Amino acid sequence: MSLRVGIPRALWYYTYYPFWQTFFTKLGVDCVLSEATTKQTLDAGIKDAVSEACVPIKLFFGHISSLRDAWQAGKIDVLFVPRYVSWQASTVFCPKFLGLPDMIKHTWEQMPPIISPRIDLRKKPFSLLRICNNVRRGVGGKLHRFGHAYVCARIAQWRHEKRLRRNWDPNRSINKQAQVPLQAPSDQTTVRLAVLGYPYLLHDSYINLGLFDKLHSLGAEVVTAESLQHKHKKPVRHWSKPLFWTYTDMVARAGVHALGLDADDIDGVIHLTAFACGPDATVDKLLEIEARKNNAKPFLSLCLDEQTGEAGCLTRLEAFVDMLRRQKDQQAKETAAQPVRQA
Ligand code: SF4
Secondary structure, eight states, X not given: OOOEEEEOSSTTHHHHHHHHHHXXXXXXXXXXXOOOOOHHHHHHHHHHSOTTSOHHHHHHHHHHHHHHHHHHTTSOSEEEOOEEEESSTTOBOOHXXXXXXXXXXXXXXXXXXXXXXXXXXXXXXXXXXXXXXXXXXXXXXXXXXXXXXXXXXXXXXXXXXXXHHTTOXXXXXXXXXXXXXXXXXXXXXXXXXXXXXXXXXXXXTTTTTTHHHHHXXXXXXXXXXXXXXXXXXXXXXXXXXXXXXHHHHHHHHHHHHHHSTTOTTOOEEEEEEETTOHHHHHHHHHHHHHHHHTTTOOEEEEEEOTTOOHHHHHHHHXXXXXXXXXXXXXXXXXXXHHHHHHO
């Protein structure tokens, strides 16, 4: 029987799972994902993680806890918890990403063997190739399969990133389900929103309280940070220094573009933040200031934690979308009235 590697459906999963899943599969290793987040996952994470951790880290602990149960039930053999330091030369991951393997190892006494490569692609050429070869050794993969597995993994990752740039939901991209374009109700003006936030908060439909479904039901079109960040290619220069955390930099660049005057196709911006996240507190304030600068483009900040109530969140979303729609209808009326006044 082939080795079974347990992978938590949290944090880096939304960005890098296609790479690792392809790599392991081509090596002949089975990937076992933790189930989608539920209340039990979150409760387990709250119980096991330190209380001051941000909610995505608590969720990560919840997913590890379920994989640990799977190991005890004989369903997986090893856990895969990489130490993500830097994937792009210019930015690094939040310190909590760096500490994940240590936090996990020191939380539970009985754990399956953990494979935790340090992923830092900043300095040496061919770093990823070397890291993958070490991972191959760790899972007992055959050397003759390595080259093919590595190339296929790079292609899978490239395709995934391409789909994200086209505004695909990462869950759909990972599961190779075609993206369904939104059909806004024909009797309402479509409102186009930039919804910014870390992928592990934005695309986990339990912790985001079904945000996308709600926005779609309100007739709003959504564009996310993964696709918008590429419209602002360089780090944000007019802030005193660029933000050097990978996901925060992505949100910042997407936010500066969406709030800017060039993005006249975007009617408003929603920033989804995680309670107890230091980088989020910084970027949220900077985006708020940015929003005030550019003709006060509507900006809504929603902070999520394990206590956030669905009803309060929905009310704020409804009010925001409603306000944007009225504003847009008003502008349309004024534009339509102009030639009449001239005549
Ligand atoms: S960036 Fe923020 S939300 Fe993400 S892991 Fe770090 S502290 Fe948590």
